Amino acid sequence: xxxxxxxxxxxxxxxxxxxxxxxxxxxxxxxxxxxxxxxxxxxxxxxxxxxxxxxxxxxxxxxxxxxxxxxxxxxxxxxxxxxxxxxxxxxxxxxxxxxxxxxxxxxxxxxxxxxxxxxxxxxxxxxxxxxxxxxxxxxxxxxxxxxxxxxxxxxxxxxxxxxxxxxxxxxxxxxxxxxxxxxxxxxxxxxxxxxxxxxxxxxxxxxxxxxxxxxxxxxxxxxxxxxxxxxxxxxxxxxxxxxxxxxxxxxxxxxxxxxxxxxxxxxxxxxx
Amino acid sequence: xxxxxxxxxxxxxxxxxxxxxxxxxxxxxxxxxxxxxxxxxxxxxxxxxxxxxxxxxxxxxxxxxxxxxxxxxxxxxxxxxxxxxxxxxxxxxxxxxxxxxxxxxxxxxxxxxxxxxxxxxxxxxxxxxxxxxxxxxxxxxxxxxxxxxxxxxxxxxxxxxxxxxxxxxxxxxxxxxxxxxxxxxxxxxxxxxxxxxxxxxxxxxxxxxxxxxxxxxxxxxxxxxxxxxxxxxxxxxxxxxxxxxxxxxxxxxxxxxxxxxxxxxxxxxxxx
Numbered sequence: 278x279x280x281x282x283x284x285x286x287x288x289x290x291x292x293x294x295x296x297x298x299x300x301x302x303x304x305x306x307x308x309x310x311x312x313x314x315x316x317x318x319x320x321x322x323x324x325x326x327x328x329x330x331x332x333x334x335x336x337x338x339x340x341x342x343x344x345x346x347x348x349x350x351x352x353x354x355x356x357x358x359x360x361x362x363x364x365x366x367x368x369x370x371x372x373x374x375x376x377x378x379x380x381x382x383x384x385x386x387x388x389x390x391x392x393x394x395x396x397x398x399x400x401x402x403x404x405x406x407x408x409x410x411x412x413x414x415x416x417x418x419x420x421x422x423x424x425x426x427x428x429x430x431x432x433x434x435x436x437x438x439x440x441x442x443x444x445x446x447x448x449x450x451x452x453x454x455x456x457x458x459x460x461x462x463x464x465x466x467x468x469x470x471x472x473x474x475x476x477x478x479x480x481x482x483x484x485x486x487x488x489x490x491x492x493x494x495x496x497x498x499x500x501x502x503x504x505x506x507x508x509x510x511x512x513x514x515x516x517x518x519x520x521x522x523x524x525x526x527x528x529x530x531x532x533x534x535x536x537x538x539x540x541x542x543x544x545x546x547x548x549x
Numbered sequence: 550x551x552x553x554x555x556x557x558x559x560x561x562x563x564x565x566x567x568x569x570x571x572x573x574x575x576x577x578x579x580x581x582x583x584x585x586x587x588x589x590x591x592x593x594x595x596x597x598x599x600x601x602x603x604x605x606x607x608x609x610x611x612x613x614x615x616x617x618x619x620x621x622x623x624x625x626x627x628x629x630x631x632x633x634x635x636x637x638x639x640x641x642x643x644x645x646x647x648x649x650x651x652x653x654x655x656x657x658x659x660x661x662x663x664x665x666x667x668x669x670x671x672x673x674x675x676x677x678x679x680x681x682x683x684x685x686x687x688x689x690x691x692x693x694x695x696x697x698x699x700x701x702x703x704x705x706x707x708x709x710x711x712x713x714x715x716x717x718x719x720x721x722x723x724x725x726x727x728x729x730x731x732x733x734x735x736x737x738x739x740x741x742x743x744x745x746x747x748x749x750x751x752x753x754x755x756x757x758x759x760x761x762x763x764x765x766x767x768x769x770x771x772x773x774x775x776x777x778x779x780x781x782x783x784x785x786x787x788x789x790x791x792x793x794x795x796x797x798x799x800x801x802x803x804x805x806x807x808x809x810x811x812x813x814x815x816x817x818x819x820x821x
Contacts, residue, residue, distance in 0.1 A: 297610045299643070323612045323644045325605035326598060333597035338569045340595045370750070371571070372595045373809050374646035478642070509812035537645050540781035544816045 278310040278393060280352055280361075283344045283382060285328050297417060297444040297477065304328060306381030308389050310352065316389025322377030330369065330378035339370040343379055347386075353393075355401045358386045376538045413439035413471065418447050422461035429465020440466060443475030443503070448486075456493050463497045475503040478535070482510040484517050491521055491528050501529035508535030514549035550582040550665060552624055552633075555616045555654060557600050569689060569716040569749065576600060578653030580661050582624065588661025594649030602641065602650035611642040615651055619658075625665075627673045630658045648810045685711035685743065690719055694733035701737020712738060715747030715775070720758075728765050735769045747775040750807070754782040756789050763793055763800050773801035780807030786821035 289302035304324035308316045320327045331343045346368040350361055362383050369375035387398045399407045414437040419425035425442065432440045442462045447455055459474060466472055474494055480486040487505035494502055506513050518530050532549070536542040561574035576596035580588045592599045603615045618640040622633055634655050641647035659670045671679045686709040691697035697714065704712045714734045719727055731746060738744055746766055752758040759777035766774055778785045790802050804821070808814040 293607055293609070295607065295610050295613070299609050299611070302608050323602075323605065323608055323641075323646075325608070326601045326644060326646050329598045329601045330595075333595065335565055335567065336574050336595055336597070337565070337571050338567050339571070341567070369595075370807070372598060372646075373649040374595075374598050374644075377645040509810065511812060511816070535642070538781065540783060540816070541813070544783070544812070544820075548816075548820065 278312045278314065278352055278389075280308055280347050280350050280386075281311045282309040283307070283331065283347060283385075284309065285331055287324055287328065304378075304381055306331075306385050308347075308352075308382060308385040310389055310393070312393070314389050314392050316385040316387070316392065318381040318384025318386075318388060320377060320381040322374070322380065326374055327378035327381070330372055330374050331382075336371075339368075340372055341368040343369065343375075343382060347382060352386060352390060355390070355403075358383070358390060361386060411439055411471070413437065413441050413473065415441045415443070415475075418442045418445035418458050418462070420446060422457045425458050425461040426465040429462045433466055433470060437470065439471035439473070439500075441473040441475055441503070444477040444479075447474070447476055448479030452486075452489060452493070455490055456497075459494050459497050459499060463499075468498075471500050472498065473500050473503060473531075476505045478504045478507045480505050481507050482513045484513050484520070487513075487517050488520050491517070491530070492524075492526055495526045495528040499528055501531045503531040504534060505530065506532070508532065508541075508545070511545055511549040514545065518549070550584045550586065550624055550661075552580055552619050552622050552658075553583045554581040555579070555603065555619060555657075556581065557603055559596055559600065576650075576653055578603075578657050580619075580624075580654060580657040582661055582665070584665070586661050586664050588657040588659070588664065590653040590656030590658075590660060592649060592653040594646070594652065598646055599650035599653070602644055602646050603654075608643075611640075612644055613640040615641065615647075615654060619654060624658060624662060627662070627675075630655070630662060633658060683711055683743070685709065685713050685745065687713045687715070687747075690714045690717035690730050690734070692718060694729045697730050697733040698737040701734045705738055705742060709742065711743035711745070711772075713745040713747055713775070716749040716751075719746070719748055720751030724758075724761060724765070727762055728769075731766050731769050731771060735771075740770070743772050744770065745772050745775060745803075748777045750776045750779045752777050753779050754785045756785050756792070759785075759789050760792050763789070763802070764796075764798055767798045767800040771800055773803045775803035776806060777802065778804070780804065780813075780817070783817055783821040786817065790821070 284307040286305040288305055293301045302324055304320045304327050306318045333342050335341045343365050346365040347361055351357060365379050391398045414432045416428055419428050463472055491502050533542055533545050536545055556579040558577040560577055565573045574596055576592045576599050578590045605614050607613045615637045618637040619633055623629060637651050663670045686704045688700055691700050735744055763774050805814055805817050808817055
């Protein structure tokens with residue numbers, strides 16, 4: 278089949294507020310093919326800047342929009358999806374936003390290919406089985422421990438077996454303030470519900486601040502501490518994870534949300 | 550002084566063509582302050598996508614445009630410029646295009662600060678002296694050795710003492726085709742004019758292809774071979790530069806044009 282059209286949909290809540298809630302708007306991308314199929318994808322990125330990467334007029338041979346790279350091309354196999362992702366990357370070599378923006382079309386191409394071949398995408402990308410996932414509630418911390426406790430309680434009432442609390446007051450006050458927030462989340466969830474903490478890069482490159490939280494959060498059976506440091510602080514991540522391992526602290530360190538392209542993730546895994 | 554306005558100017562040639570000439574359009578940024586001064590900067594980036602990063606409506610607390618981060622802020626010292634660059638980075642934490650886009654405002658802030666303090670920017674950014682630069686002509690290779698020779702001759706006639714040839718047919722044909730192009734450039738320039746070659750990432754991750762060119766180009770007294778490999782191929786850069794050093798090949802390897810942010814350049818310098 279051939280890609281006939283790429284349609285962009287900007288979706289948004291009626292009012293967008295200055296909160297850390299990253300799902301107030303989005304860019305949804307539809308790929309349509311000449312046999313009447315369609316696939317859908319979404320960019321977790323600035324939707325309005327990403328839209329520009331699909332439609333803006335050319336600047337030169339390395340700044341050409343994503344739609345021009347994809348429309349009219351053949352899409353019959355997983356290899357075609359990889360080839361087209363790379364073609365768009367070459368057309369947009371000098372577009373920094375490219376990786377964020379292409380994600381929507383990339384997902385949509387896999388979706389439409391799965392429909393075309395009658396196969397789930399996990400098979401098409403090379404897996405031999407699909408694993409069960411444990412869904413978790415992803416919420417912001419309340420403004421204080423009481424609010425956080427109430428949020429945790431409501432999550433249990435909705436039968437979630439795992440929850441991630443992030444951002445808000447975390448890291449804005451003292452160490453004991455941070456512990457009180459996580460303690461409230463743990464108390465509200467009870468001992469059996471998995472708890473993760475997302476610090477939203479709040480400690481920058483401060484390994485000591487991140488480490489002392491990791492130790493205390495591990496006592497509260499936090500499964501992982503996410504983004505304690507800035508993505509760019511690869512050496513600081515290395516120091517933090519080395520120290521956690523050396524002292525047998527039982528907590529995972531998660532990161533890489535800001536690793537925008539392959540090498541960035543590779544760098545973090547190899548050197549962080 | 551306070552930043553009063555940020556004005557965006559999209560400048561372009563009458564017709565933009567699909568060539569590797571990266572200076573067909575541009576985004577120029579003007580910063581105006583409340584004491585009537587103005588500073589100018591330019592983004593070497595997709596101008597139209599970058600403009601979106603200055604003006605698009607907010608998506609959430611980490612996707613807020615650059616203008617909103619800067620307008621109304623105090624700009625009296627080098628520390629203020631650094632603080633404001635970082636503030637825009639925080640406001641745009643989830644905007645991949647941020648680093649490219651902010652460059653114009655960053656340069657413009659330094660420019661207006663220099664005017665305000667009556668100091669050249671090199672002093673403000675911490676240097677104790679300004680070094681003389683050797684300007685070089687930056688041109689595309691001709692479509693064949695004859696065209697390339699003619700371009701080189703015209704550069705000498707215009708009294709340049711250095712020239713960089715890039716892209717075009719380089720890497721599109723065989724090893725001997727590539728050598729013939731560089732030989733023509735060297736012949737046209739004569740023995741005393743410095744010659745650099747920009748390969749525009751054409752050999753991807755192919756260390757062998759890049760290495761055998763480096764050896765041959767060194768014989769033609771090429772000062773540096775620029776971007777033989779993709780920016781992301783940090784391990785391949787390491788292999789290439791190790792091999793060049795081990796065999797005492799007298800040529801520099803330049804790269805990093807695609808290193809969009811601090812860690813990306815740090816990664817290349819540390820691990821590449």
